[in-house]
Structure formats: C-alpha cells, structure tokens
Amino acid sequence: MEFDEPTEKLLIDVARLDKDGETYAGVVDDAVLEMADNELLRPFGGIRYELFVQLFGTELLVRGTLAQDFDAVCCRCGCDFDFTTKVDDFTFNLEVNEKTEFADLTDELRQSIILSLPSYPICRQDCRGVCASCGKNLNEGPCTCEHTERDSRWGALDSLRLGGK
Ligand SMILES: [Zn+2]
Ligand SMILES: [Zn+2]
Incomplete structure (x- = not known):
C-alpha cells in the first residue's frame, strides 16, 4: 500500500499490547483539528504519527513524533505557501487498569499539533x-x-x- 488511509481516531489497543512495547505509525484525519474556519492555515494530508507505546505496570507511556502539512497564507505579504509543523518530542502517559481496552490519543494529537502552530504564519523569516x-x-x-x-x-x-x- 502506497499511502496510509487516514483514520478518524488514534486508538491504542491496550489490552493486546505487546509487553515489550509496540510501534504505532499511521495517519489520523486532520478534520479532528477542527480548523475549517481558519483562513490562514488549512491542514491537508492528515496528522502523521510514529509512536512507541509501552506499558509499565499500570502506566501507559507513549512517545514519538507527529507531523502535519498546511496550506498557509502569509500574514505579512498575503502569498500562499506550504509548510510542515513537526512535534519531535510528543509524550503522553496514562494510568490504565485491567478494564482498559483502548486508549484514545486523538485529542492529545490534536492539542499537540495546535500548540506547535505559529499564531501568525509567515512565508519566511525575512518576509x-x-x-x-x-x-x-x-x-x-x-x-x-x-x-x-x-x-x-x-x-x-x-x-x-x-x-x-
Ligand atoms: Zn510573506
Ligand atoms: Zn507603496
């Protein structure tokens, strides 16, 4: 398969997680970013993630990288440009118990991407x-x-x- 189909959520299968940890890689639909009203930043292609997930006792530990492409409008010159925002140190931990089947990380992905975005996108530093x-x-x-x-x-x-x- 050439492209990963975006999924609506990122669910970690806690109940069946390998005890040595597992790599989760894929794409979550960027509609979860809820940026349809944003005139300056339009996400495309989905949130790409590559995460290592491991269970330590009752604590689920997730770390890895995220990336999202945007069509943007420069707020200085008004030109259109593309850029990729990256989160190189995404980490998340969650207390789980024997009843936990899935952990939904979609909201953490969303927040992390939103926080990584510039308030005023510019096409280049010296625009x-x-x-x-x-x-x-x-x-x-x-x-x-x-x-x-x-x-x-x-x-x-x-x-x-x-x-x-
Ligand atoms: Zn510009
Ligand atoms: Zn002039």
Whole structure:
C-alpha cells in the first residue's frame, strides 16, 4: 500500500499490547483539528504519527513524533505557501487498569499539533510584507511610497482581518 488511509481516531489497543512495547505509525484525519474556519492555515494530508507505546505496570507511556502539512497564507505579504509543523518530542502517559481496552490519543494529537502552530504564519523569516499604501509585495522590490516598517509588515494581516468581517 502506497499511502496510509487516514483514520478518524488514534486508538491504542491496550489490552493486546505487546509487553515489550509496540510501534504505532499511521495517519489520523486532520478534520479532528477542527480548523475549517481558519483562513490562514488549512491542514491537508492528515496528522502523521510514529509512536512507541509501552506499558509499565499500570502506566501507559507513549512517545514519538507527529507531523502535519498546511496550506498557509502569509500574514505579512498575503502569498500562499506550504509548510510542515513537526512535534519531535510528543509524550503522553496514562494510568490504565485491567478494564482498559483502548486508549484514545486523538485529542492529545490534536492539542499537540495546535500548540506547535505559529499564531501568525509567515512565508519566511525575512518576509517584507506588502506596502500598506500601494499594496505592492515588497519581497519583489521596494515601492515608491514613504512608509514605516510596521506598515509594511502588518499591512496584509490588517487587510485580511478587515476583509473577513
Ligand atoms: Zn510573506
Ligand atoms: Zn507603496
């Protein structure tokens, strides 16, 4: 199989977990991120995870990595760009007992990805933004207006906010 089909949840089969631990790898549908209303960040392809899961007594220990691709809009210059957010140190532990059959980690995945996201996505660290007066993308060169650095950096974000209402 070339691609992993995304699943709706990440369930750990605690009752049947190998005593030496097991690797869980796959993709969870990124609809769980509930970001459909977000204009700046649109997830695609699902949350990829690669986790090692082990039971120590009554404690389930999970650690590994997560990644999620996004189509984003730069809040400085308004251009579209793609980026991948990665969580290299995802860890989670959960107290379980002999009645625990499955542990649902979907919500932990969601929270961890959300926390890893930038509040204001920018296409690159030194993005110059657009001129607030004439709208020229200053990454392509300077315009002839007189303007302050702040105007150009936040122009695209301000116009997006105004446009969204
Ligand atoms: Zn930009
Ligand atoms: Zn200008």
